Amino acid sequence: MSTLHTISKSPAKGLLSSCAPLLKQGDALMLLEDGVYYSYQNELDDLLAKGFEVYCLSEDLLARGPADKNLAESKLLDYEGFVDLCCEHDKLVNWF
Amino acid sequence: MSDSITFISRAAPYGENNSKLCMDIALAAAVFEQKINYVFLDDGVYQLLSNQSPEAIASKPVGAALEAFDLYGIENVYVDKNSLSSRNLTQQELVIKAKVADSDLIAELIQNSKSVINL
Amino acid sequence: MKFSIVIYGAPYSSEAASSAYRFARAVIEQGHGIYRLFFMGDGVLNASRLSVSPQDEVNLQHSWDKLIREHKLDSVVCVSSALKRGIVDATESERYELDGVSAFESSDIAGLGQLVDASVVSDRVVSFG
Structure with a gap:
């Protein structure tokens, strides 16, 4: 039983600090829309160090110009991959 | 898997509409006899302050609406401990009885x- | 797998509604089913049939309508959110003696019970706002 959390707003809204304490072993995080800006930052390091999988919607990341940024180790997924990821987890919690 | 629906209400009242949407969905779910957990998190705890008088801004008091939870049989109402303490609020100031929950409990819900x- | 998609975001104001649209298409393309689309809050504006977009821009409301009709999707617009925002079908227009119809026929205007039902019956509920 695992949950996929998604964040779709900019790190300035602070949603990661609300979401992160509620993650359980096996849960994962998907970043989309302005949430992809988390991948530019080291705020994700803590989650990654704890072994949580973090994914990033490639369409939204590419739209924003990630090329010369030192991205955190989130995995890129397109919409098809996002749908697959939803199927791999039992439910979603969407943070926006 | 359990058949309950957990609501996480994170928005302050009046400034935006999400607190009302969240409550409306929960009341509808209660009418359809679903098992409900209702959690106030982040700015959502501001909904619970007593003595709200929003009439002058043409709104209905959210605190009063929350008192309807009892009538609808919504009993599992929680308020996030960190959200309260980071806003200098205590359980005594709240308009309804909500169980204070830590992150682990909410994660479990x-x-x-x-x-x-x-x- | 049966998905339901809940849309809280107005078209154009944020990326949420167009993300939801792309997600819905991906769900269908992957061979999954959509149990229900549910539009709520400002999201009900996605069901407006009276919008006009510049020629070189996507008209999201028309895109939704086309997707819903092509795939015969169950699409519901929350009645209380819709009436307040001027999204009315023929029935509501007549009931409140309004002088027009603003909602696409491809969506039904109905109550929150439809969202509760979708939350219970669907395998996955994904919200965009």
Whole structure:
């Protein structure tokens, strides 16, 4: 039983600090829309160090110009991959 | 898997509409006899302040609406401990009785729910 | 797998509604089913049939309508959110003696019970706002 959390707003809204304490072993995080800006930052390091999988919607990341940024180790997924990821987890919690 | 729905209400009242949407969905779910957990998180705890008088801004008091939870049989009402303390609020100031919950408990509610509505 | 998609975001104001649209298409393309689309809050504006977009821009409301009709999707617009925002079908227009119809026929205007039902019956509920 695992949950996929998604964040779709900019790190300035602070949603990661609300979401992160509620993650359980096996849960994962998907970043989309302005949430992809988390991948530019080291705020994700803590989650990654704890072994949580973090994914990033490639369409939204590419739209924003990630090329010369030192991205955190989130995995890129397109919409098809996002749908697959939803199927791999039992439910979603969407943070926006 | 459990058949309950967990609601996470994170928005302050009046400034935006999400607190009302969240409550409306929960009341509808209660009418349809679903098992409900209702969690106030982040600015959502501001909904629980007593003595709200929003008439002058043409709104209905959210605190009063929350008192309807009892009538609708919504009993599992929680308020996030960190959200209270980081806003200098105490349980005594709240308009309804909500159980103070830490992150671990809320994480467990999520884990044991069929679906989660997070507004 | 049966998905339901809940849309809280107005078209154009944020990326949420167009993300939801792309997600819905991906769900269908992957061979999954959509149990229900549910539009709520400002999201009900996605069901407006009276919008006009510049020629070189996507008209999201028309895109939704086309997707819903092509795939015969169950699409519901929350009645209380819709009436307040001027999204009315023929029935509501007549009931409140309004002088027009603003909602696409491809969506039904109905109550929150439809969202509760979708939350219970669907395998996955994904919200965009």
